[in-house]
Amino acid sequence: MTLLEVSELKTWFETPAGTVKAVDGVSFSLAKGEIIGLVGESGSGKSITGFSILGLVDPPGKVVGGSIRFNGEDLRAASEERLRALRGDRIAMIFQDPMMTLNPVLSIGTQMVETVQAHRRMSRADARAKARDALGRVGIPRPEERLDAYPHEFSGGMRQRVAIATALLHEPDLIIADEPTTALDVTIQSQILSEVQGLAAEMGMGLIWISHDLGVVAGLADRIAVMYAGRIVEEGPRDDVLDAPRHPYTSGLVASAPIANERGKPLRQIRGSAPSALHRPEGCAFRPRCDHAGDLCLNDVPETCATPRRWRCFYPMGSS
Amino acid sequence: MxxxxxxxxxxxxxxxxxxxxxxxxxxxxxxxxxxxxxxxxxxxxxxxxxxxxxxxxxxxxxxxxGDPLEILLPSDASETEKAQVARSLGLDLPLPVQYGRFLWAALHGDFGNSFVYNQPAMTVIFERLPATLELTITALLMSLLIGLPMGLWAGNRPGTMVDESIMTGSILGFSLPNFWQGMMLIMIFAVWLGWLPSTGRGEPGTIFGITTSFASWDGIRHLILPAINLSLGNMAVIIRLTRTGVQETLPLDFVKYARARGLSERRILMVHVMKIILIPIVTVIGIEFGTLVAFAVVTETIFAWPGVGKLIIDSISALDRPVVVAYILVMVTLFIAINLAVDVAYSLLDPRIRSRAT
Structure with a gap:
């Protein structure tokens, strides 16, 4: 059953220098209990896609087109109060740096209890018990005591566990995780990844995992969507995308992962850098960096659908 | 798993x-x-x-x-009379000896007798201090109770009419000269409208054995105008500080995260943002409170408020050294106490400071 359906989402920022089309026609859907990895480099619009779903795009940004349906409900038409009720309850979000996202002057307990009480009529003591159980579930030792601690008294990994526990408080249907492991050590990162994977499966939650790291997503996601310059350039089941990428950009990403490179050889990379969001090339935005570009690439690229995969390229890889 | x-x-x-x-x-x-x-x-x-x-x-x-004797004694006093008074006040001794005697007595809690009132200097000050504290505390509370909400309001709606009006008002608040503002208040509310009295402290009432203006309607009526006059400048500072604080805090990630958790805007503003901006505000309150006490002089003079501000002006013109010195020491002690209170408030407000004290 479809949990989330995003279609032709457009989130633009009106700036004095011009319109920044951060998200420019993104479509994807997510089933209950499914994990989708949203991959792309900085500025590709992956985080803005996440914020757009929650209705949390900061001005001057604005969702200007497309639709977002969550459990059949049109979120773009939803009132601010309805969105507030959904946030943290049915849709939870985990941010990149929990040092910046937890309020430094409020205790962990206060911040978890208020999240409980924002959505349920519940006594402080009951809310606290719920918070304590959530901390225990993500492997924080002695959760009762730790509720009284402040964010700076936790290590980075523990703070991120607190954020995950907070996201899990109401057993949401969907979690949007925006690079939640980027700021962590590799060992902590893999612990957290496997925890989240386990919890998502256990609770049947849909998960959107936003990352710039294909390696992280590879071990976690059921499906992978690769974003470039505000669009999804390729999407499909994880193994298909990783083993036989169609879009040259995906192919470049896969090839430049250090693990895919031969030892001692210089690391492979995608030449050039991402275009400025204000001046994107005509036609395919990846054209100037692409080795396979041809005359057609000056035109707007239509989406090619070959269920369960789709891509936006005139000269896809793996076809002659 | x-x-x-x-x-x-x-x-x-x-x-x-x-x-x-x-x-x-x-x-x-x-x-x-x-x-x-x-x-x-x-x-x-x-x-x-x-x-x-x-x-x-x-x-x-x-x-x-200068020589206090010139002021204390009539100009036609004889040399013998002068010498006699100088000896009784200890003014005939060399300065270091005078200071030494003062210090020794001060360590025993005696700050000398006022040359003018012929009473212990501390008694003279503490008789008038409650009137000043009453005035300053009222002014401080007024500036907080009005300034904080206005600053929050303006900071939460930057660029709107409300914001512009509050900000323009606050510029007036701290750029108008205090004495002029005081005279305007008297002119409008005491002379034209005749609503409030303009001078003195009225008949203070007694509550729990303490004589205070708060305890009688007449006292409160007398307190209103001077308290408003004293609070306006401070209120403007609080408004601006709060507004800036709100505007700097709202774009921070933890506010977005709080929204993502479904907290109400009210809770975000009144708890999450407020607790952060209270830290600079407490600092300013500390400084301002001291300043209000010390600089209540102008307001006390305009409204003939019988507080220490008026006393110190009179004492300086009379070269009443014991009162001046004792007054300064009381003010310094007050400032030190306020600073200590501010530091304690910091660690209550910010857990990071609490653990950094190690």
Missing amino acids: FVHNLASPSQVGQGGLTRRWREHVTETEYRARRAMTTFVIRRLMQAVMVLFATSLIVFVAVYAI
């Missing part, structure tokens, strides 16, 4: 991790307490040094201004 990856709480408990952690905490707590004691002792020693230095400076300064 993840449970297997991690040591479960009970496993950790048996291992060394928890034990080490516990030792760490006790060690931290121990260090925190020791640091707190050192901090208080150091603060007290600093306070004593400051009091000593100010008393010396003020003592010498007042001596340098």
